[in-house]
Amino acid sequence: MKNKLFGSATIAAAMAFGLPAMAQSPVKIGFVSTFSGPQAAIGEDMRRSVELAKEHLGGKMGGKPFEIIYEDDQFKPDVGKARSEKLVQQDKVNFIGGYIWSNVLLASYKTVVDEGDTILVSANAGPSQIAGELCNKNFFSTSWQNDQTPMAMGEYLNTKGVKSLYLVGPNYAAGKDMLAGVKRTYKGKIVSEDFTKWPDQLDFSAEMTKIAAAKPDGIFIFYPGAHGVQFVKQWAQSGLNKTVPLYQVFSIDAITLPQQGDLALGTLGAQEWVNDLPNEANKKYVEDFKKKHGVYPSYYGAQSYDAIMLMASAAEALKGDLSNKDKVRAEMKKANFKSVRGDFKFGNNNFPIENFYIQETVKDPQGMMTVKTIATAVKDAVDPFAAKCPMK
Amino acid sequence: MEYLLLQVLNGVQLGLLMFLLAAGLTLTLGIMDLVNLAHGSLYMMGAYIAWTLIGVTDSFVLGTLLALAATFLLGVAVEIAVIRRLYTRDHLTQVLATFGLILFFNELVRALWGPAGKSIAIPGFLNRTVEILPGVPYPAYRFAIIVVGAVVAILLAWLVARTRLGMLIRAGASNRRMIGALGVNIELLFSLVFGLGAVFAGLAGLMAAPIATVRIGMGDDILILALVIIVIGGIGSIKGAFIAAMVVGQIDIVGRAFLPDILKTFMSSSAASSAAPAISQVLVYVLMAAVLVWRPTGLFGQRT
Numbered sequence: 095m096k097n098k099l100f101g102s103a104t105i106a107a108a109m110a111f112g113l114p115a116m117a118q119s120p121v122k123i124g125f126v127s128t129f130s131g132p133q134a135a136i137g138e139d140m141r142r143s144v145e146l147a148k149e150h151l152g153g154k155m156g157g158k159p160f161e162i163i164y165e166d167d168q169f170k171p172d173v174g175k176a177r178s179e180k181l182v183q184q185d186k187v188n189f190i191g192g193y194i195w196s197n198v199l200l201a202s203y204k205t206v207v208d209e210g211d212t213i214l215v216s217a218n219a220g221p222s223q224i225a226g227e228l229c230n231k232n233f234f235s236t237s238w239q240n241d242q243t244p245m246a247m248g249e250y251l252n253t254k255g256v257k258s259l260y261l262v263g264p265n266y267a268a269g270k271d272m273l274a275g276v277k278r279t280y281k282g283k284i285v286s287e288d289f290t291k292w293p294d295q296l297d298f299s300a301e302m303t304k305i306a307a308a309k310p311d312g313i314f315i316f317y318p319g320a321h322g323v324q325f326v327k328q329w330a331q332s333g334l335n336k337t338v339p340l341y342q343v344f345s346i347d348a349i350t351l352p353q354q355g356d357l358a359l360g361t362l363g364a365q366e367w368v369n370d371l372p373n374e375a376n377k378k379y380v381e382d383f384k385k386k387h388g389v390y391p392s393y394y395g396a397q398s399y400d401a402i403m404l405m406a407s408a409a410e411a412l413k414g415d416l417s418n419k420d421k422v423r424a425e426m427k428k429a430n431f432k433s434v435r436g437d438f439k440f441g442n443n444n445f446p447i448e449n450f451y452i453q454e455t456v457k458d459p460q461g462m463m464t465v466k467t468i469a470t471a472v473k474d475a476v477d478p479f480a481a482k483c484p485m486k
Numbered sequence: 487m488e489y490l491l492l493q494v495l496n497g498v499q500l501g502l503l504m505f506l507l508a509a510g511l512t513l514t515l516g517i518m519d520l521v522n523l524a525h526g527s528l529y530m531m532g533a534y535i536a537w538t539l540i541g542v543t544d545s546f547v548l549g550t551l552l553a554l555a556a557t558f559l560l561g562v563a564v565e566i567a568v569i570r571r572l573y574t575r576d577h578l579t580q581v582l583a584t585f586g587l588i589l590f591f592n593e594l595v596r597a598l599w600g601p602a603g604k605s606i607a608i609p610g611f612l613n614r615t616v617e618i619l620p621g622v623p624y625p626a627y628r629f630a631i632i633v634v635g636a637v638v639a640i641l642l643a644w645l646v647a648r649t650r651l652g653m654l655i656r657a658g659a660s661n662r663r664m665i666g667a668l669g670v671n672i673e674l675l676f677s678l679v680f681g682l683g684a685v686f687a688g689l690a691g692l693m694a695a696p697i698a699t700v701r702i703g704m705g706d707d708i709l710i711l712a713l714v715i716i717v718i719g720g721i722g723s724i725k726g727a728f729i730a731a732m733v734v735g736q737i738d739i740v741g742r743a744f745l746p747d748i749l750k751t752f753m754s755s756s757a758a759s760s761a762a763p764a765i766s767q768v769l770v771y772v773l774m775a776a777v778l779v780w781r782p783t784g785l786f787g788q789r790t
Contacts (some may be wrong), residue, residue: 132701134601265763287755288746289761294707296698299628300742307489320603323699331608331625331697333615353605353699422533 107165118121121160121361121409121416123210123402124181124204125192129166132320135349136194140217143161143395144191146383147402155406156414163187167198169293170317174204182209188416190214191401192393194266194318196221196240198306207232213422215405222271226482229443234426236400236433237393238366239445239477240268241275243343246450246471247277247314247364249485251341258283260310261337262301262325264292264317272316272343278478284308302332313338317345323353330357346455348392358455358463360457366446367396367401367435368467370451375432390464407431442474443483449473487624493620493743499628502635506690507708508715508727509642510683517658518676520572521580524564524587525687525712526705527580532557532688533695533704534595537604543759546609553692554685561684565677573676592702603701606692631693638689639728646724655679659722700750714770718777720787729785734770742767 125144144162151161163185167174174193177451181187181350182205190206190213193199199219206214207230216224216235224230225239250261259282261270273287285308288301313334317325322345329335335357342363351358369380369390381401383391391399408425409416412440417424429440439447450472500699507529514522535556540549568587572580607613608627615623646652654675657665666672691705698704715734721725745766749758 130596130601131703132603132699134702135603138601161751232507265760270760287759288612289759289763290742291767295763297500298501299492300739303489303492304743305494320699320701322695323603323605327605327699330699331627333623349602350674353603355605355607 109310119158121158121189121405121414122185122187123160123162123405124165124178124187124192124397125162125184126165126167126177126181126192126198127188127398128169129164131169131316131374133194136392137320139349139395140192140194140398142383142387143399144402146379146386147406148397150378150382151402151406156409156412156416158409158414159381160409167193167195167202169195169198171195171197171201178202179205180386182212183204187212188276189405191217191398191405193217193219193481195219195430196267196271199224200267202232203228203230204422206250211419213405213419213426217401218394219268220271220477221267222479225445226479227444227484228486229483231423231444231485233439234444235446237397237405237446238448238450240346240476241278241479241480242477243366243450244272244316244405245273245279245313245478246452246475247341248276248281249342250283250362250364250452250469250471251312256282256312256341258311258312259341260284260305260308261287262283262298262305262313262315262317263289264321264346265289266292268318269316271276273314280314282311293321296321298328299332300323302328302334302381305338305474306332306334307381310338313340315340315342315345318341318378319349322346326350326354326358328363341470344393346465347394348390348464349394351455351465352389355463361455361459362468363453363455363465364450364471365465366450367391367450367451368451368465369396370466371451372433372434373436374413376434376436379434390462395443400431400433400435403431403433404429441480442485443477443480444485445477445480446473447476450475487617492622493739495624495632496738496743497736498732499632499635499735500738501732502632502639502737503690503694504688504708504711504715505639505713505728505731506635506693508595508719508731509724510686511657511709511712512716512719512722512724512727513679513683515716517655517662517679518569518573519662520569521577521584522569522683523581523584523709524591525683526707526709527591528557528561528564528684528687529691529705529708530595530700530703531560531591532684533606533700534562534599535605535688536692536695537599537606537700540606541567546606550692554688555724557688558681558685561681561688562677564684565680569680570673570676570756588706595702601702603699605699606695608696614751627696631697638733642686642724644726651675670673711770714757714774716784718774718784720784722748723784723786726784726786733773737767737769737773741769766767 127140129137165177193216196219214233218237220239261273263273340361345360410423438446441447451467452469454468458464511525511765536553539552543549612627616626618624719730745779746762
């Protein structure tokens with residue numbers, strides 16, 4: 095009797111919870127970023143933006159609920175690869191988003207895109223290899239190819255008449271792309287090109303002394319997250335801030351400014367998204383983010399928000415039926431959603447064709463450090479590796 | 487010439503910071519025969535505690551001094567709670583237990599201070615440059631690190647060479663069981679030495695904080711270099727740690743400041759600029775290997 099009762103209760107429970115859930119299996123999204131260690135603040139900004147996107151979508155994509163599985167790459171390529179493998183093979187996710195670091199993305203890339211069932215949307219890293227010969231139909235980017243942002247900075251430095259430039263960056267995939275990028279467009283004299291140990295070098299005293307001795311017209315740096323904080327502080331402490339202006343990509347942003355503070359005031363940088371870009375989607379994103387967390391979002395967050403919105407646009411168009419991957423890819427390629435950077439198109443290699451802006455570090459009326467747009471550096475930029483990608 | 491002097495100073499400053507960290511490590515390893523991987527955590531805790539106390543007291547100097555006292559107490563507490571149980575165990579157990587402490591402290595910091603890094607501002611009176619020679623400016627704060635580091639090194643040398651405590655420390659380093667047999671209160675001595683090591687680690691952490699950022703895991707990277715330094719200098723030897731730290735500091739700076747230019751004389755510019763950081767990264771390990779071949783106990787090691 096007792097057993098019988100238990101059995102029917104189980105069936106009732108299965109009918110109440112199990113069956114409808116099966117009929118409406120949720121869209122699964124994996125999200126790989128750095129959630130521990132010194133660079134965890136970047137991952138946190140991305141997670142907040144992904145959660146905000148989920149909220150704005152009402153928790154549904156194409157009428158289906160969706161769940162997000164966050165995985166921590168610990169800022170290490172091998173861990174990132176293992177976590178991505180787990181998402182693809184064990185969780186069988188429909189999409190994987192995220193990836194701050196080019197070396198982590200490069201390590202994880204094959205495992206995800208060769209599987210055939212999962213579509214990868216990079217929300218930050220854009221290594222040259224993936225834009226060029228390694229391009230893949232299962233890969234999309236809501237950020238940029240690494241070379242592009244420094245290329246925009248180089249163009250701007252030409253118009254500003256900066257005659258000589260000292261380049262410093264970290265010795266890994268993205269660092270090399272970034273310095274190569276600025277050299278593609280900048281026409282003045284490159285005084286020197288220094289690479290520093292990555293990620294353990296946080297003291298730049300030797301580099302500052304070299305820069306002071308070389309007396310360039312400007313310094314160009316690429317130091318994301320915690321490293322950007324260090325470089326800017328040490329640049330100011332060495333007194334170089336009074337003699338040599340700093341031009342940067344990805345080194346001064348909503349993540350680093352609370353620690354850089356006034357030292358960063360007036361510095362210029364390039365970016366494809368700025369918090370004050372005048373479009374409706376962006377206003378909603380930035381305002382709601384600020385209301386919730388009391389701080390500005392960064393481009394890492396904006397790109398993550400867009401990554402979720404891009405996935406949602408495909409699910410929406412297919413009414414939640416993601417079984418036909420060709421259709422999903424075709425819908426994603428349309429980029430048919432309201433991006434916070436304004437509308438953009440995908441190029442042949444599935445990287446965005448988009449504008450880049452010059453931003454200045456300022457204080458907002460409430461006294462909070464932030465960046466504002468002061469010029470458009472390039473319009474509808476196509477990355478320099480697109481031609482090497484065999485996809486049409 | 488000025489350029490060379492400035493780069494040497496950069497190396498000295500780096501070396502002194504490394505020395506403070508290595509001094510505590512070499513004391514615990516030499517005297518207590520304890521492999522303490524959590525030494526880097528004390529470096530981190532020193533910086534975080536200083537951040538909090540500087541905020542509370544609104545004074546850099548007062549906050550720093552209180553933080554040093556707090557780090558000493560923390561060191562003694564850790565010794566009594568955990569480390570004391572490890573002396574009789576083998577090195578593998580010690581490595582595992584102190585690695586556990588690293589994880590514990592990293593998570594503790596995340597819970598108490600949050601995942602984002604903290605920033606300690608340079609105090610106003612040091613936030614400028616000093617002219618070390620007429621017309622040659624050097625950041626005042628980095629100069630202050632050199633001064634404090636040198637003073638502490640001299641104090642430590644005096645403590646070890648001229649005081650009763652120092653005598654016990656040296657005796658402990660050369661024969662631990664013998665001083666126990668002579669009736670020295672080993673428990674108290676070990677607690678003191680561990681606390682002293684914690685203070686040096688904390689001092690290094692909080693002095694590095696305004697240049698670097700106070701962040702989770704800040705001690706883990708630097709610990710490896712500290713271990714290399716004590717192996718080169720000879721385990722248990724303060725003098726060895728000092729000399730090795732100075733050499734490692736200079737090697738690091740030479741690798742960054744001069745190696746790219748040297749390589750450029752026979753390599754393409756872009757190959758040289760990416761090879762230089764990789765080479766300078768392995769230089770200290772090459773030095774360590776060379777020293778170990780020449781003197782297996784390190785430059786000033788006493789034990790065989």
